[in-house]
Amino acid sequence: MEMIQSVMNQYSEVEAIVECSARALRNISEVFFYAQKAVLHPSGPLYCPEEKQLKPECVRALTRVFRICDLDNDGLLNDTELNFFQRTCYRIPLAPSTVEDVKNVVRRNVQNGIGGNSLTLEGFLFLHTLFVQRGRHETTWTALRKFGYNDNLELSNDFLYPPLKVPMDCTTELNHYAYLFLQALFEKHDRNRDQALRPEQLHSIFAIFPFMPWGPDVLGTVTTNDNGWITQQGFLAQWTLTAYLDVYRCLEYLGHLGYHLVTDSPTQASAITVTRKKKIDLQKKQTQRNVFLCNLFGFKGVGKSAFLQAFLGKNLIKYLQMKEEMGSHYAINTVPVYGQDKYLLLHEIGTESEFLSSRDLHCDVACFLYDTSNPISFEHCANIIRQHFVDSQVPCVVVATKSDLQEVKQYYCLQPSAFCRKYRLPLPVVYSCQTTGTPSTDIFLKLATVAVYPHSQLDCLCNCNKCTLCTCQNILRLGALRDLRARLLAALQIRNDRLANTHPSSLWLRATLGAALCAILSFGVIRILLRRS
Numbered sequence: 001m002e003m004i005q006s007v008m009n010q011y012s013e014v015e016a017i018v019e020c021s022a023r024a025l026r027n028i029s030e031v032f033f034y035a036q037k038a039v040l041h042p043s044g045p046l047y048c049p050e051e052k053q054l055k056p057e058c059v060r061a062l063t064r065v066f067r068i069c070d071l072d073n074d075g076l077l078n079d080t081e082l083n084f085f086q087r088t089c090y091r092i093p094l095a096p097s098t099v100e101d102v103k104n105v106v107r108r109n110v111q112n113g114i115g116g117n118s119l120t121l122e123g124f125l126f127l128h129t130l131f132v133q134r135g136r137h138e139t140t141w142t143a144l145r146k147f148g149y150n151d152n153l154e155l156s157n158d159f160l161y162p163p164l165k166v167p168m169d170c171t172t173e174l175n176h177y178a179y180l181f182l183q184a185l186f187e188k189h190d191r192n193r194d195q196a197l198r199p200e201q202l203h204s205i206f207a208i209f210p211f212m213p214w215g216p217d218v219l220g221t222v223t224t225n226d227n228g229w230i231t232q233q234g235f236l237a238q239w240t241l242t243a244y245l246d247v248y249r250c251l252e253y254l255g256h257l258g259y260h261l262v263t264d265s266p267t268q269a270s271a272i273t274v275t276r277k278k279k280i281d282l283q284k285k286q287t288q289r290n291v292f293l294c295n296l297f298g299f300k301g302v303g304k305s306a307f308l309q310a311f312l313g314k315n316l317i318k319y320l321q322m323k324e325e326m327g328s329h330y331a332i333n334t335v336p337v338y339g340q341d342k343y344l345l346l347h348e349i350g351t352e353s354e355f356l357s358s359r360d361l362h363c364d365v366a367c368f369l370y371d372t373s374n375p376i377s378f379e380h381c382a383n384i385i386r387q388h389f390v391d392s393q394v395p396c397v398v399v400a401t402k403s404d405l406q407e408v409k410q411y412y413c414l415q416p417s418a419f420c421r422k423y424r425l426p427l428p429v430v431y432s433c434q435t436t437g438t439p440s441t442d443i444f445l446k447l448a449t450v451a452v453y454p455h456s457q458l459d460c461l462c463n464c465n466k467c468t469l470c471t472c473q474n475i476l477r478l479g480a481l482r483d484l485r486a487r488l489l490a491a492l493q494i495r496n497d498r499l500a501n502t503h504p505s506s507l508w509l510r511a512t513l514g515a516a517l518c519a520i521l522s523f524g525v526i527r528i529l530l531r532r533s
């Protein structure tokens with residue numbers, strides 16, 4: 001016995017010594033038990049016996065687990081959160097008396113282990129140190145594996161990149177549940193409830209990542225408040241952009257945040273909707289998509305970046321103030337298209353030549369900017385349209401920027417209006433972001449509408465307030481219509497709340513019939529008006 005003790009003291013990596021005999025069949029099953037345990041749940045990556053504490057990688061991993069379980073972000077695990085951790089890892093909730101026992105053990109051993117009757121990070125780490133010291137490595141390993149860690153305490157590829165098939169011609173979007181999760185994430189870190197994330201709040205969201213996933217360019221990609229902090233709308237928009245442009249990266253980020261554990265879904269791929277092929281949308285002349293891509297083309301200096309920033313509500317002065325710090329080739333925001341919010345993603349194609357890759361041509365609407373004050377700027381647009389878009393199904397919109405400056409004649413065989421008439425394009429839309437307040441959003445509404453309804457003959461892209469498009473938009477913006485919609489939604493909500501007690505024939509029927517009637521009426525009005533245009 002003494003010899004065993006001295007070996008164990010001398011070699012701290014020795015976890016157990018078993019005296020056994022094959023002849024006498026003594027302790028055979030114990031040998032296999034300890035051997036299996038040493039392989040499946042090694043203490044090496046978790047614990048440093050010399051220093052008698054958890055290794056830094058293990059502390060990092062457990063800190064992430066703690067933060068994910070801290071659903072209200074108050075730095076403590078209350079009983080509900082502790083039970084969430086317990087159910088997620090071990091599939092059985094803790095009895096209230098056991099929760100109290102656990103907290104009492106922590107209270108007795110760690111000075112700051114309990115705060116306001118909840119478990120602190122210090123207490124949580126202490127509990128796991130205790131598990132490992134008492135040879136219950138499997139308890140800690142079960143938790144770590146559940147939260148995605150492999151034997152090297154790194155998040156495994158299987159965890160970060162669950163299978164998701166995206167066929168050609170389909171796009172990827174976040175679904176309703178993903179937006180609910182992200183909204184809750186935003187609210188839990190926006191502790192001062194100002195609907196914007198200060199830099200430190202943004203960092204606290206990503207503190208559980210091994211890297212900062214968003215660079216400074218995000219501030220030039222989505223809406224920010226007057227202080228330059230990301231708004232809730234901007235936060236959701238940036239996630240929408242990632243899901244659209246690089247869905248596997250989006251899955252990775254959601255994996256770091258423990259999406260599927262918090263939402264109790266099979267994997268974070270449940271957050272993604274793969275849309276049907278665009279070809280089918282075009283054939284059927286309708287789409288369920290919510291995100292639409294608009295590629296921006298234009299000669300050097302025509303105002304493409306200023307246009308992107310105008311989409312985010314910044315006028316020329318604000319754009320020039322932030323130009324150097326946060327240049328971005330993308331801008332994403334929501335646009336109300338016939339009463340429904342759609343995401344429009346503007347992408348500045350940074351090329352001075354007219355050579356374009358097939359990726360540059362792939363979009364839902366192509367927007368061509370020329371500078372009214374620069375006589376050589378239109379030729380660039382005209383050449384791209386003639387070479388790449390004349391026979392394509394992608395709708396094109398031409399925009400005459402810097403309309404606040406003196407207009408000059410374009411050095412091209414056709415002036416922009418004549419060119420558009422010749423190629424059956426809508427006439428150029430005049431635009432300027434040189435304003436004192438927020439730039440006009442009409443052009444973005446028109447781009448989004450053309451992207452969502454590429455078949456509609458929306459060739460009257462002006463600000464006349466008389467044409468079909470403007471009439472439809474105005475009808476849908478009517479206060480009365482919005483009021484009616486809000487009432488219907490409220491009625492449906494009441495129905496949800498009371499369904500258990502109410503006879504289904506009353507509220508439910510009334511709300512459903514009302515909603516159906518409203519939808520049919522709106523649809524009919526829009527179709528009649530569109531046909532007449």
Ligand SMILES: Nc1ncnc2c1ncn2[C@@H]1O[C@H](COP(=O)(O)OP(=O)(O)OP(=O)(O)O)[C@@H](O)[C@H]1O
Pocket residue numbers: 298299300301302303304305306307316320401402403404405431432433434
């Ligand atoms: N409406 C406007 N009125 C006057 N000047 C403008 C207007 N819009 C943009 N400018 C000026 O034009 C310059 C170029 O604008 P911007 O950087 O947006 O062009 P760009 O097309 O993005 O350029 P690049 O091709 O180099 O990326 C800006 O420095 C700005 O001062």
